[in-house]
Amino acid sequence: MSVTVSGAPGALGERDLRRLAETVAFARDRSAGDALAAVVAGEPPAPVLRHLEFAGAAVLVAVAQPADLIGVLADLGVRAGEPRPSAVPGDRLRERAGQGRDVWSVRGVVSGGSREVELLAVPGTMWSEAEREAESSVAFDVTGEDDVLLRGVCATLLDAGLTADGGGYDEHVTVLHFRGAGRGRLTLRAPGHRTEPLARHVGRPDRVRRTMLDLMTGAWRTRAVAAAAELGLADLLAGGPLDTAELAERTGSHADKLRRVLAYLAALGVFRRDGERWSLTAVGAMLRTDVAGSQRDLARIYGGLFYRSFSGLEHTLRTGESAFVHVYGAQPFEHFAANPADARLFEGAMAAGTTFLELVPGLLDLPATGTVVDVGGSDGRLLDLVLTAGPGLRGVLFDRPHVVGAAAEALAGHGARASVVAGDFFHDPVPAGADLYLLSRIMHDWDDERCSVILRNVRAAMAEGATLAVIERPIRDDPRTVLPLAFNVHMMVNTVQGGERTTEEHRRLLAANGFALQDIRELPLDMAVLVARATA
Numbered sequence: 001m002s003v004t005v006s007g008a009p010g011a012l013g014e015r016d017l018r019r020l021a022e023t024v025a026f027a028r029d030r031s032a033g034d035a036l037a038a039v040v041a042g043e044p045p046a047p048v049l050r051h052l053e054f055a056g057a058a059v060l061v062a063v064a065q066p067a068d069l070i071g072v073l074a075d076l077g078v079r080a081g082e083p084r085p086s087a088v089p090g091d092r093l094r095e096r097a098g099q100g101r102d103v104w105s106v107r108g109v110v111s112g113g114s115r116e117v118e119l120l121a122v123p124g125t126m127w128s129e130a131e132r133e134a135e136s137s138v139a140f141d142v143t144g145e146d147d148v149l150l151r152g153v154c155a156t157l158l159d160a161g162l163t164a165d166g167g168g169y170d171e172h173v174t175v176l177h178f179r180g181a182g183r184g185r186l187t188l189r190a191p192g193h194r195t196e197p198l199a200r201h202v203g204r205p206d207r208v209r210r211t212m213l214d215l216m217t218g219a220w221r222t223r224a225v226a227a228a229a230e231l232g233l234a235d236l237l238a239g240g241p242l243d244t245a246e247l248a249e250r251t252g253s254h255a256d257k258l259r260r261v262l263a264y265l266a267a268l269g270v271f272r273r274d275g276e277r278w279s280l281t282a283v284g285a286m287l288r289t290d291v292a293g294s295q296r297d298l299a300r301i302y303g304g305l306f307y308r309s310f311s312g313l314e315h316t317l318r319t320g321e322s323a324f325v326h327v328y329g330a331q332p333f334e335h336f337a338a339n340p341a342d343a344r345l346f347e348g349a350m351a352a353g354t355t356f357l358e359l360v361p362g363l364l365d366l367p368a369t370g371t372v373v374d375v376g377g378s379d380g381r382l383l384d385l386v387l388t389a390g391p392g393l394r395g396v397l398f399d400r401p402h403v404v405g406a407a408a409e410a411l412a413g414h415g416a417r418a419s420v421v422a423g424d425f426f427h428d429p430v431p432a433g434a435d436l437y438l439l440s441r442i443m444h445d446w447d448d449e450r451c452s453v454i455l456r457n458v459r460a461a462m463a464e465g466a467t468l469a470v471i472e473r474p475i476r477d478d479p480r481t482v483l484p485l486a487f488n489v490h491m492m493v494n495t496v497q498g499g500e501r502t503t504e505e506h507r508r509l510l511a512a513n514g515f516a517l518q519d520i521r522e523l524p525l526d527m528a529v530l531v532a533r534a535t536a
């Protein structure tokens with residue numbers, strides 16, 4: 001727009017005066033669509049205009065005496081009131097400038113209309129020309145008193161590329177500020193104190209930083225939960241609340257240090273705090289040792305053994321090698337064979353992650369009679385569930401020699417129906433002739449080549465038409481399904497060349513080794529049973 005400024009009244013610098021004249025003309029002459037287009041930097045979202053009235057424009061100027069602005073505005077045809085301290089934009093400007101200086105507001109109605117012009121006056125040295133320029137804004141009144149409508153208007157403006165940038169409540173009006181997609185700013189004014197939309201809006205500016213901070217400090221949570229699990233805090237609280245001193249004494253900890261971790265975990269929902277007394281929430285109760293589905297060993301291994309291997313993540317990225325091998329000097333299953341305490345922890349952690357296994361028998365179409373072989377069956381939990389669900393079935397657990405002893409004990413209740421076979425699924429024959437084979441959480445430990453060896457070995461043991469059930473956490477098409485992606489990284493770090501696969505990758509791998517994937521049945525926490533048949 002082009003405006004001729006006739007007289008320079010002296011109170012304002014030339015550029016401020018020109019900008020002010022342009023703003024007055026803009027407020028007087030332009031449509032609401034033009035005003036919105038100016039801040040959206042493109043086609044304005046037309047539907048939102050039905051709920052907005054173009055109320056005026058504001059401009060930031062540098063002036064020694066705010067009262068001088070009344071005369072300046074009068075020359076431009078604006079009847080202005082007395083200067084008064086600016087509350088809402090003033091707070092934001094003061095915060096931005098980092099100085100405890102006053103920001104004055106001088107407002108007036110543009111002659112021949114109802115639109116307002118507001119001058120925000122700051123002392124001359126505080127803001128550069130460019131900064132003052134960037135503060136020019138257009139104001140809209142939101143018609144209607146409905147919070148849902150206000151939220152919708154905000155959402156549409158954000159979708160159109162504007163950025164929420166503070167707001168407040170002043171003289172019965174809720175004010176929401178946006179930074180424009182191009183230059184300038186937009187202010188929404190809604191009648192009344194609109195607490196919820198305001199809180200939502202002013203919460204947005206730090207959302208990005210807060211998200212990043214949460215991401216960066218995720219390891220602190222992991223370690224705090226693991227420390228609570230190591231100290232056995234949940235077991236101590238199982239009988240009811242205890243105070244900090246008692247917990248410290250019974251865990252051999254420093255009370256003042258323990259209090260900090262307890263408070264952090266209480267804020268995260270693990271414990272409940274009542275002054276100095278602590279109790280368990282439902283989440284915290286999962287860290288108890290003696291409950292079904294206890295997560296204690298999982299918390300210990302994620303915050304202990306696997307936490308240390310995760311420190312080698314960059315090594316994996318740079319060399320392609322396993323971080324676990326880099327940190328511990330042996331591949332995981334060799335490490336467990338040589339370190340019984342870690343092996344026990346791993347078995348406990350696997351068991352902690354098996355609550356979902358209870359649902360597996362119901363998804364397997366178990367035959368009334370016949371034999372089930374659980375390949376890499378670990379502690380026998382899944383086979384136990386299958387044999388319980390299918391009382392006419394016999395079961396064989398196949399796993400490495402140091403594992404099958406505990407499995408035999410776990411399966412003892414099934415008498416002669418259950419047996420264990422010690423062996424290596426890469427080199428030894430898998431027990432043959434069964435009707436159903438299970439490969440639960442095995443494939444993700446190995447690369448395609450090694451999985452192919454396992455699958456061929458299993459296929460060699462099976463008759464055509466027999467069933468193979470693969471239990472894994474397939475990567476979904478929806479990129480927001482985060483767990484399979486997280487475990488894909490976890491497996492990269494903690495196996496030799498393992499990882500999660502997409503369902504299509506599973507299908508191809510199975511097909512290449514004598515199986516046809518027939519069905520995928522969903523389990524909680526993004527796990528799934530992939531049901532395949534042995535083909536000719």
Ligand SMILES: C[S@@+](CC[C@H](N)C(=O)[O-])C[C@H]1O[C@@H](n2cnc3c(N)ncnc32)[C@H](O)[C@@H]1O
Nearest residue numbers: 333350376377378399400403423424425440441
């Ligand atoms: C990730 S755990 C899965 C355990 C169980 N299937 C489950 O879902 O809870 C992998 C299992 O594979 C077994 N395993 C690893 N290497 C093996 C091998 N070469 N031969 C047989 N079993 C093996 C491990 O001992 C362990 O029990």
